[in-house]
Each structure stands twice: as C-alpha cells, then as structure tokens.
Amino acid sequence: MRDVRPFTLAVVAMLTVASVASAQVRGGTMRIGLDADNTTMDPHLSTAAVDRQVFNNVYGKLVDIDAKFGIVPQLAQSWEVRNGGLSYVFKLRPGVKFHDGSDFNAETVRWNFERMRDPQVASPRRSEIAPVREVKVLDPLIVEIVLSAPFTPFLSVLTDRAGMMVSRAAVEKYKDDYARNPVGTGPFRFAGWVKDDHMTLKRFDGYWEKGLPYLDEVVYKPIPDTTVRFTAMRTGQIDFMHQIAPKDVAVARAERGLRVSEIASLWWQAVHLNNQVAPFNNKALRQAMWYAVDRSVIQRVVYQGLGAVAWSPFPPSMWAQDRDFADWKRDPAKAKAKLAEGGMPNGMTFTVKGWNIPTQVQELQIIQAQLKDVGVDMKIELLEFGKLLADLNSHNFGALRLGWSGRPDPDGNAHLFLHSKGGLNRVRYSNPKMDELLDSARTEGDQTKRKALYAQVTRLAADEAPYVFLHHDAEIKVWSEAVKGFEHLSDGMMRMKGVWLERR
Amino acid sequence: MLALIARRLLTTIPLLFLVSLVVFALVHALPGDPAMLFLGEEATPDNLARFRARLGFDRPLVTQYAEWLGRALRGDLGRSLRTNQPVSEAIRERLPVTLELLAAALLVSLTIAVPMGVISAVRRNTGVDLVSTVFALIGFSLPGFWLGIILIWVFALFFRWLPPSGFVSLPSSVPDNVRSLVLPSITLGTALAALVARQLRSGMLEVLRQDYVRTAQAKGLGEGPVVIKHALKNALIPVVTVVGLQLGGLLGNTIITETLFALPGVGRLMIDSIFSRDFFVVQGVILFLAVGYVVANLVVDILYAYLDPRIRVQS
Numbered sequence: 042m043r044d045v046r047p048f049t050l051a052v053v054a055m056l057t058v059a060s061v062a063s064a065q066v067r068g069g070t071m072r073i074g075l076d077a078d079n080t081t082m083d084p085h086l087s088t089a090a091v092d093r094q095v096f097n098n099v100y101g102k103l104v105d106i107d108a109k110f111g112i113v114p115q116l117a118q119s120w121e122v123r124n125g126g127l128s129y130v131f132k133l134r135p136g137v138k139f140h141d142g143s144d145f146n147a148e149t150v151r152w153n154f155e156r157m158r159d160p161q162v163a164s165p166r167r168s169e170i171a172p173v174r175e176v177k178v179l180d181p182l183i184v185e186i187v188l189s190a191p192f193t194p195f196l197s198v199l200t201d202r203a204g205m206m207v208s209r210a211a212v213e214k215y216k217d218d219y220a221r222n223p224v225g226t227g228p229f230r231f232a233g234w235v236k237d238d239h240m241t242l243k244r245f246d247g248y249w250e251k252g253l254p255y256l257d258e259v260v261y262k263p264i265p266d267t268t269v270r271f272t273a274m275r276t277g278q279i280d281f282m283h284q285i286a287p288k289d290v291a292v293a294r295a296e297r298g299l300r301v302s303e304i305a306s307l308w309w310q311a312v313h314l315n316n317q318v319a320p321f322n323n324k325a326l327r328q329a330m331w332y333a334v335d336r337s338v339i340q341r342v343v344y345q346g347l348g349a350v351a352w353s354p355f356p357p358s359m360w361a362q363d364r365d366f367a368d369w370k371r372d373p374a375k376a377k378a379k380l381a382e383g384g385m386p387n388g389m390t391f392t393v394k395g396w397n398i399p400t401q402v403q404e405l406q407i408i409q410a411q412l413k414d415v416g417v418d419m420k421i422e423l424l425e426f427g428k429l430l431a432d433l434n435s436h437n438f439g440a441l442r443l444g445w446s447g448r449p450d451p452d453g454n455a456h457l458f459l460h461s462k463g464g465l466n467r468v469r470y471s472n473p474k475m476d477e478l479l480d481s482a483r484t485e486g487d488q489t490k491r492k493a494l495y496a497q498v499t500r501l502a503a504d505e506a507p508y509v510f511l512h513h514d515a516e517i518k519v520w521s522e523a524v525k526g527f528e529h530l531s532d533g534m535m536r537m538k539g540v541w542l543e544r545r
Numbered sequence: 546m547l548a549l550i551a552r553r554l555l556t557t558i559p560l561l562f563l564v565s566l567v568v569f570a571l572v573h574a575l576p577g578d579p580a581m582l583f584l585g586e587e588a589t590p591d592n593l594a595r596f597r598a599r600l601g602f603d604r605p606l607v608t609q610y611a612e613w614l615g616r617a618l619r620g621d622l623g624r625s626l627r628t629n630q631p632v633s634e635a636i637r638e639r640l641p642v643t644l645e646l647l648a649a650a651l652l653v654s655l656t657i658a659v660p661m662g663v664i665s666a667v668r669r670n671t672g673v674d675l676v677s678t679v680f681a682l683i684g685f686s687l688p689g690f691w692l693g694i695i696l697i698w699v700f701a702l703f704f705r706w707l708p709p710s711g712f713v714s715l716p717s718s719v720p721d722n723v724r725s726l727v728l729p730s731i732t733l734g735t736a737l738a739a740l741v742a743r744q745l746r747s748g749m750l751e752v753l754r755q756d757y758v759r760t761a762q763a764k765g766l767g768e769g770p771v772v773i774k775h776a777l778k779n780a781l782i783p784v785v786t787v788v789g790l791q792l793g794g795l796l797g798n799t800i801i802t803e804t805l806f807a808l809p810g811v812g813r814l815m816i817d818s819i820f821s822r823d824f825f826v827v828q829g830v831i832l833f834l835a836v837g838y839v840v841a842n843l844v845v846d847i848l849y850a851y852l853d854p855r856i857r858v859q860s
Contacts, residue, residue, distance in 0.1 A: 080627045080821060088585040089821075163596045165585035217629045236628070236635070237817065238712060238809035264710050264807040268694055272702050272709040427577030427822055434581055 065526065069542035070258040073535060074270045074279035078237050078263035082223035084205040085157050085164045090446055093202065094283060095261060097534045098242055100205035100225035101249075103131060103150070104196055108530055110360070110449050112196045116145065116206060116226065126191030126486060133182040137249045139208040140230040147184040151176045152209050154186070166203045168464060191484040193491070194450035200532075201448075228254040228538040237263060255526075255541035274299065274519055280542065281527075281535060282519040287345040287400065293519050302529045305358035306516035307447025309351050309454065311508040312393060312408070315439050317469045320391055325383030327506035330440075332379060333415045334408055335371035336511050343403045348515040353499040354445070354454040356513035358531040360488065361451035361495040368503060369510075376415045388416025394432055395442040397423040404511065405442060433467050444514075449532060451495055452483050459502055470507035549850055553843055564835040565617070569610050572827050579626060579822035600626065613828065622829035627821060632829035635814060642712055643799055643810035645722075649730035650795065651788070654738035659777075661738075662745025666753065667772055669746075677742060684739030689798050693732040693805045700728060710807040729806045733798055737791055744787050748780035782853055789845035793838050 073094075080089040084096050103117045117131040137145040154176040157166040172192040177185040188195065198204070211224035223231045228250070229242035242259040262279060264270040267286045274282045275296055285293060293301045314321035314330065321327050336350035352369035355362040380386060395405050405421045412419045419440075424432070432438050445465075447454050457463045460479045461471035475498065482494040502508070516533045523544040528536070580596045581588065588596075597603045601612075616623065622632035665677040701709035707728055713721035752758065753776055761771045800812035811830060818826035 078817065086583075088583060160592070160595055163584060163592055163599070165583075165588060167592065168585075168589060220628050221630065235638070235809060236630075237639075237807075237813050262711065262807065266694075266710075266805050266807070269697060269710045269805060269807065272697055273711075276701055276705055276709055278708060278711065425577075425820070427575075427582060427820060430581065431577040434578075 064543075065255055066541045066543055067255050068257050069255075069544075070260055071256050071281060071524070071537060071540065071542060072260045072262060072279045073281040074273055074283060075261050075263045076267070076270065076284040077265060079234075079240065079261075081220040082231065082234070083220040084202040084207065085153075085162065085166050086220060087202055088165050091283075094535055095240065095242070096202065096205055096225075097227070098229045098259060098537050099223055099227045099231055100207070101137070101145070101227050102201075102204035102206070103199045104204060106197070106200045106449050106530065106532065108528065110197075110358075110531070112200065120196075122486075126193065126484065127188050129186045129188070129195060130179070131184050131186070133184065134249060135182055137226050138247045139211070139224050139226050140245055140247075141208050141211050141224045142247075143208055143210040143224075145206060145226050146181050147178040148181070149206060149209060150184045151178050153206050156207075156212070157203065169198050169201075169203045191486075193483055193486055194448070194452040197448065197450035197453070229256075229259055232258075239263075250538070254538050256537060259537050271519075274521075277521070280521045280524055283533075283535065285517055285519055287343070287347050290345060290347060290517060298522050300520050300522055300524070301517065302520075303347065303515050303517045304529055305349065305356055305531060306514045306533060307356055307358060307449065307454065307531055308348075308444055308514040308516075309354050309356060309447065309510055310404075310444040310512040310514065311351070311354075311442075311510045313433070313438070313441045313443060313468045313508055314506065315436060315441075315468055316471075316507050317436070318439060320383070320385070320389055321439060323383045324505060325379045326385060326389070327509075328504075329376045329379035329383060329385075329415070329417070330412075330509050331369070331503065331506040332372045333376035333412050333417065334509055334511070335411055336369070337371075338411070339404055339407055339511055342407060343400050344512060344514070347517065349513045351510035351513045352503060353510060354458065354502070354508075355451055355495060355499065356447065356454075356531075358513075359451055359454070361454075361492055363496040363499045366496070366499055366503070368500075371411070373415050380415065380417070388418065390418040390420065391439050392420040392422050393440040393442055394422045394424055394429060394438050396426050396429050401442060436467055436469065451491070452479075455479060455495070455498055455502075456483060458508065459498065468507050470505070472501070472505060475501055475505075546850065550847060553846060557839055557843060560839060561836060564839070565614055565832055566610070568828055568831045568835065569613065572824055572831075573606060573609075575819070575822065577822050579824055582822050583626060613825075617829075617832065622832070623825035625818075625826050626823045632826050635826065636811060636830060636833055639809060639811045639814050641714070642808055643803070643812060645715065646726060646729055646733065646799055646802065646808065646810060647795060649726045650734035650737065653730045653734035654741060657734075657738040658741035658745060662742040662780075663749060663772060663777060665742070666746045666749030667768070669750065674746075677746070681739040681743050684735045685743075687735065689732055689736065690801050690805055692735060693728065693802065696728045696732060710805075712806075712808045725808075729802050729808060732805070733795065733802045736798075737788070737795060740791065741784055741787060745780060745784055748783050749776055752776045752780045782849075785845065785849060785852070789842060789849075792841050792845075796834060796838065 075091055075094060077091045079092050079095055081087050081092060084100055101116045103115060104112050105115045107113050116134055116137060118134045120129055120131045122129055133147060139145060154173060156162055157164045157170055172188045172190055172195065173186055174189040175187040179185050206226060208224035211222065212219050215222045221234065228245055228248045230245045232241045232243040234240040240261045244254055244257050264273055270282060271285060271289050273279045290301060293299050314327050316322055340346065340348060340350050349357050352366065353363065380388060393405060395401050402423065409419045409421060433441055433443060445454065456479045457465040459470065459475055460466060461476050478494050478498050482491050485491050485494065516531055518529055520527065523542050524540060525543055526540045580593045584592055584596055601609060620633065624631050625635060661677045665674040668674055697709045700707045707724055711725055713725045715722045758771060758775055761775050799810060800816050803810040803813040804816060815827065815830040818830065
C-alpha cells in the first residue's frame with residue numbers, strides 16, 4: 042500500500058500533462074477589438090502605441106521579455122555582453138524565414154539597424170538606438186552591435202519596435218508602400234487591411250517554432266468608442282478586448298463567459314510643472330503641489346480602485362520601485378507652509394492644460410477641489426491631444442497633465458524625463474546630482490546597485506517635485522472564456538502565438 | 546432652364562476656389578506639428594527638419610497651396626503621410642459606406658416623417674398630433690451619439706437582435722449589410738425625421754386651407770384622395786428644400802455616427818486624419834465633401850426649378 046501513492050500521483054500528473062497537451066485546439070479565428078486602427082505596419086516608422094499590438098504577432102524580435110521583465114531569446118538564441126557593456130554579440134537562430142520566403146541572418150540584422158539609423162528614413166527608432174555605433178556581421182549567424190557608451194537598458198529596448206526585423210526584400214520591392222505590405226518573421230503573416238474596418242493576419246506555416254501558432258487567423262477590429270467596444274465584447278462580436286474603461290471593469294467581472302485579468306502596467310500619470318516659468322520655477326511652490334494632492338482619492342474615484350497611487354516614475358510592476366519611501370501622502374498644513382515659504386501665503390492661481398477625455402477631466406477636477414482647500418485656484422484648460430503635445434513640446438505651459446506608457450527597463454521611465462538632457466524633459470528640470478544618478482544607473486550592470494540608485498532618484502524627484510506623480514494604471518485585458526493559453530504581461534501586448542480557441 | 550443651369554455652374558467656380566482656400570488655410574492653422582506626431586516625442590530637431598523638408602512643409606504656404614491646388618485640379622489629391630495610400634483611393638474605398646449610410650438615414654427619416662406629418666396635420670390637436678409633436682421635440686433635441694448608445698444598449702445588448710458595431714458590405718451579404726446599418730441609420734435619421742415631420746405638418750395645414758382642396762372636398766372626393774393627391778403633393782415641395790439644406794448637417798453627423806458604430810466611412814477617415822495631422826488626407830476629404838455638397842445643392846436647385854415653374858420664371 043505504501044507504494045501506491047507516488048504511483049497514483051505520477052499517473053495523475055501524466056494524465057494532467059496529457060489533458061493540457063490535448064486541450065490545445067488548432068484552427069479558428071481570433072477577433073480582437075482595438076481602441077484605434079493601426080497607423081502604419083512599418084515598425085521602424087511607427088509612433089502609435091496601438092501599432093505594437095499587431096506588430097508583436099507579425100514581426101519577430103531579437104529578444105523578448107517574460108513576466109518578470111527578464112530578457113528571453115527570440116530571433117537571437119543567445120548573446121554575450123563584452124567590453125564592459127560596449128559590445129553585444131548575438132548568436133542568431135538558424136533556419137528562420139520571412140513570410141516572403143527570404144532568409145533571416147546576420148546581414149538582415151545589420152541592414153535593419155542601418156535602416157533605422159538612416160537619416161533619410163527619419164525613423165523614430167533612431168533616437169532609441171542612439172548609443173549604437175556600429176553593427177558588424179561576424180558570421181552568417183553571428184552579429185555584433187557596438188555601442189559608443191555602456192547602455193544597460195539596450196536589450197530591453199530591443200524587446201520593442203527597435204528589435205523587430207523587417208524583410209529587406211519586401212522593403213526594396215514595395216518601397217514607400219511597405220507600410221501597407223509588411224513582411225516579418227512572426228507567427229502570423231499579414232493578409233489584408235481595410236482601414237478603420239479590420240485587419241487580417243493568417244497563420245504562417247513556415248514559422249520557426251514548430252507546431253505554433255494554433256490559430257488560423259487573427260482579425261483586428263478598431264472600435265474607438267469604449268462603450269461600443271465593450272458591448273461588442275459582451276455580445277460575442279469580438280473574443281478579446283484591448284482598453285476597457287475603469288467603470289466597466291466591475292460589469293465585465295460579473296458577466297458570464299468573460300474573463301478579466303488585471304496586472305500592474307508600466308504607466309505613470311503626472312502633472313508636469315514647468316520648472317523655468319513662474320510660479321513653478323519656485324521649488325517650494327512645486328512642493329506645495331506635491332503635498333496638496335491626495336492621489337488615493339483619484340485612484341478610488343477615477344480609476345475605481347484599479348491600479349496604484351504614484352509617487353515616482355516606477356510602477357509597482359518594476360523592481361526599481363522604492364516601496365520604503367513614504368513622504369508622499371497629502372498634508373494640507375505642509376502644503377500651506379510651502380506656499381508661504383514660496384512667497385504665496387495667500388494662495389495663488391495657475392492654469393493646467395489637459396487632454397479632453399473623461400478620466401483626465403475627472404482627475405483634474407478632483408485636484409482642483411483639493412487645491413482649493415489650501416487656497417490655490419487651479420484653472421483647467423482642456424485640449425485635443427495633438428494640440429496638447431504641441432504645447433508640451435514648445436514648453437508652452439505652466440502645468441500640464443500627461444502620462445507615459447512606460448518601458449520595461451526603469452531607465453525608460455525616468456531618464457527621458459528627469460535628466461537635464463532627457464528627450465522628454467519638457468519641464469526643463471535640471472539638477473547635476475540627478476543627472477549623475479541617472480547616468481550611473483544607465484551604465485551600471487548590477488541590478489541591486491541600480492535599485493539603490495533609483496531609490497535615490499525617487500527621493501530626489503519627490504523633494505524637487507518637477508512632476509507631481511499621480512497614478513500607475515492597471516493593465517487590464519478582457520477575453521471570452523473560449524480563449525485559452527494567453528499569458529498576460531505588464532507591457533500589455535496581446536501575443537497570440539500560444540493562444541487557442543476552444544469552441545470551434 | 547439651360548440658362549439657369551449655366552448661371553448656377555458659373556457661380557459654383559469661384560465658390561469652389563474659395564472652399565479650397567479655406568480648407569487649406571484651416572488645415573494649416575491647426576495647432577500641432579505633423580512632424581512631431583510622426584517622428585514621436587523624442588525626435589531630434591534635425592530629424593524633424595528633414596521630415597518637413599521631405600514633405601515640402603518648409604516652403605512658403607502660398608507655394609504649398611498653389612502646388613496642392615494644381616495637382617487637385619488634375620485629380621491628384623496627394624498621398625497619406627501615414628500609409629502612403631493615394632487620398633483619392635482612400636476616399637473611393639470609403640465612399641460607398643457613407644453614401645449607403647446617408648441613403649438609409651434618408652429612407653428612415655422619410656418613412657417616419659411623411660406619415661407622421663400628414664396624420665398630425667389631418668388630425669391636428671388630437672392625441673395623435675400630440676404624440677407626434679412630442680416625438681419631434683425629443684427627436685430633434687437628442688444628441689446623436691447619445692441616441693446611438695441607447696439604441697446599442699437596447700437592441701444590441703439587451704435584446705441582442707442587431708450588431709453593436711461594424712460594417713458588412715452589400716456584395717458580401719445583403720441581410721448582414723442591412724442589419725449592420727439599422728442602428729446607425731436610425732441614429733443619423735431621427736433628427737431629420739423630426740424636422741421634416743414638423744415642416745410637413747405646417748405645410749399640410751396651409752395647403753389644406755386652400756380653395757382647391759375645399760373644391761376637391763366639395764366635389765365629394767373622399768379624405769384619402771384629397772389628402773394624398775391634392776394636398777401632400779404640394780406640401781412636399783418645401784420638404785425637398787429642407788432635406789436639401791439639411792444634407793450638409795447630415796454629412797457632418799456621419800462623422801459621429803461612423804465613429805460610434807465603427808463604420809469605415811469617409812467621416813471616420815476625416816476625423817482620424819485630423820487627430821493624426823495627416824494633412825493631405827484631411828485637405829482631400831474636406832475638399833471632396835465640399836464639392837459634393839455644392840453639387841448636391843446645385844442638383845436640388847435644378848430639381849426645384851423643374852418641380853415648381855414659378856422659380857424658373859422668377860429667375
């Protein structure tokens with residue numbers, strides 16, 4: 042009798058494995074509802090967040106991320122970092138084909154980087170891979186990327202569009218029309234696009250991972266209105282939904298046949314304070330804002346308890362977040378004292394610019410009420426997104442409400458905004474100490490040491506308050522119970538490679 | 546009649562020229578830099594300058610306008626900055642959706658408005674008239690997007706009779722095409738129905754008081770023939786005007802309807818292009834719609850002159 046239990050367990054285990062394996066159904070069409078249509082199918086020219094959703098299924102990347110932000114192989118089987126972080130040598134996967142039948146190899150990688158770096162192409166990727174000095178083909182399947190300075194986030198940059206490899210043959214064939222005729226090495230090939238109606242991808246039979254993908258087809262439907270998109274989900278018109286309004290999450294959870302998954306995203310939301318013009322060129326007045334705003338009310342009311350309050354650019358999903366830091370709670374008395382210190386004992390008036398969408402309007406109204414308590418009169422000016430960006434980029438604001446979708450490496454959430462030479466430091470904040478911390482964290486290879494550096498960044502940014510961080514959004518996806526095998530990662534990408542449908 | 550058409554055509558030319566100028570000026574007056582939106586927020590100044598130079602945005606506006614107009618006259622509206630698709634091709638792809646939506650909305654509004662206008666005029670100050678008045682008031686006041694969402698809730702979510710969004714083209718399936726247009730056409734057509742019903746009611750009331758109607762009644766004709774044959778025909782003339790005048794408004798509302806119901810029409814093409822500052826598409830679509838509106842009005846004018854001889858004489 043004593044021996045039976047392990048044996049039974051082994052049988053049960055084998056049966057479980059067998060049932061999981063056999064449960065994977067091949068075939069079927071996955072219909073995905075997106076919040077907007079793709080703007081282009083060329084990853085080297087894309088700037089819209091929604092584009093990446095489709096790209097991740099059409100294009101292979103050198104490397105990808107896993108659930109814990111670890112870098113995992115994709116088109117590169119392995120890699121080595123040499124010369125103190127100045128050189129990355131990638132060993133490429135053999136036998137990989139593009140959808141048009143052309144081969145993927147080291148020469149393709151070199152050509153892709155040259156394309157991104159070519160000023161004539163005017164690729165938005167050019168600034169992302171700015172540290173790249175040279176790309177050398179060492180062997181048909183070995184490529185070396187040489188950097189001009191050590192750049193620890195480099196691999197993580199390659200998990201997004203900068204690491205996506207496009208077919209040289211297709212670019213040369215279609216030229217300017219490549220954006221409508223994309224060719225990658227991903228699990229699905231492009232099969233048609235009726236703009237603003239749907240885009241169809243079909244299974245790529247020559248995909249390098251044998252047996253994958255399971256689905257025959259993926260169809261993307263852009264449905265801009267949130268309520269209508271959610272209704273399409275509830276009525277079974279789509280199987281998978283991107284971007285749900287916080288108010289609809291409770292309804293989705295209660296609805297039979299729907300699955301809701303909520304994890305921490307990479308986002309931060311903040312009010313940008315212009316550090317070069319009055320009133321916020323005065324540190325005490327920026328600090329007054331920091332202490333006057335109660336982020337927990339915003340989280341409860343606007344985001345319905347989803348996501349988390351923010352006191353730094355690092356969300357809870359990131360290892361860089363300093364959870365010991367506590368100096369971010371609302372304190373009206375301290376806010377008033379800071380106003381007095383800044384020469385405004387009787388309060389002040391300023392205007393904040395914001396994007397005219399419901400959640401942001403609500404958020405600004407809550408902040409407005411909280412500031413009134415400490416004698417500050419905040420006027421709200423609502424703008425269309427393009428105009429808001431234009432005002433941000435020309436520094437035409439005193440205060441401006443804007444978020445950042447985040448990057449897997451903490452550098453991508455902080456350096457751009459807090460470094461005096463940061464590409465998105467539109468508040469023109471400048472502090473040599475901050476620059477030094479961010480530069481060190483960028484070149485440091487050891488994660489524990491980097492974490493300590495980012496803890497200092499968090500504290501310094503809270504003390505000087507160039508931004509008032511408000512909230513980290515939740516990453517929420519809704520799908521039908523027929524959808525199986527989806528792995529939900531913080532970058533929010535809907536990777537369809539290992540997903541199957543159980544009903545057809 | 547020919548002289549009238551010729552005269553109207555001649556006045557159309559400067560009008561269209563003015564339209565092209567306004568369209569170009571408006572698009573270029575839009576705040577927000579396309580280069581910045583295309584190259585991303587991290588773009589370097591040198592990258593931005595190169596992008597602007599490549600598309601000719603660095604040249605004087607007058608030169609840009611002259612070139613654009615010159616090409617537009619030859620039927621070339623340029624290409625999308627995003628997808629490189631020719632603008633005329635994009636419009637041609639979307640036009641059937643918008644035209645079908647407009648036709649369906651017109652059908653819906655006339656189907657509701659004509660019986661309602663006639664009945665409430667003939668049975669004025671009764672319960673029926675009151676109901677129709679209330680309908681007209683509500684129908685005209687409701688914002689289109691709100692009515693659309695309510696319709697989606699009721700018919701797509703609660704009863705599950707109709708799809709909440711999406712478009713099926715006529716050649717691929719006739720029943721599905723009709724189903725996909727029911728809710729959008731009601732959303733778009735309700736306000737017009739309300740307006741036409743009111744217009745028709747007052748028109749009918751006036752006509753019903755005319756001597757020739759009394760004569761018809763005196764001849765012993767039944768109520769049906771008098772109302773339909775003698776009164777309605779004459780009361781419809783101002784309705785044609787109203788519908789013609791409302792065409793522009795209807796076209797504007799297709800933008801909201803198409804966005805709400807995720808229909809791939811011209812209106813959605815325009816609004817998406819405005820948000821992404823795809824200048825050539827915005828210019829092309831607005832110019833196209835303006836020309837369409839001018840031509841439609843011309844047709845209504847000519848039709849009107851044909852229907853009512855008095856107008857021909859006066860002009």
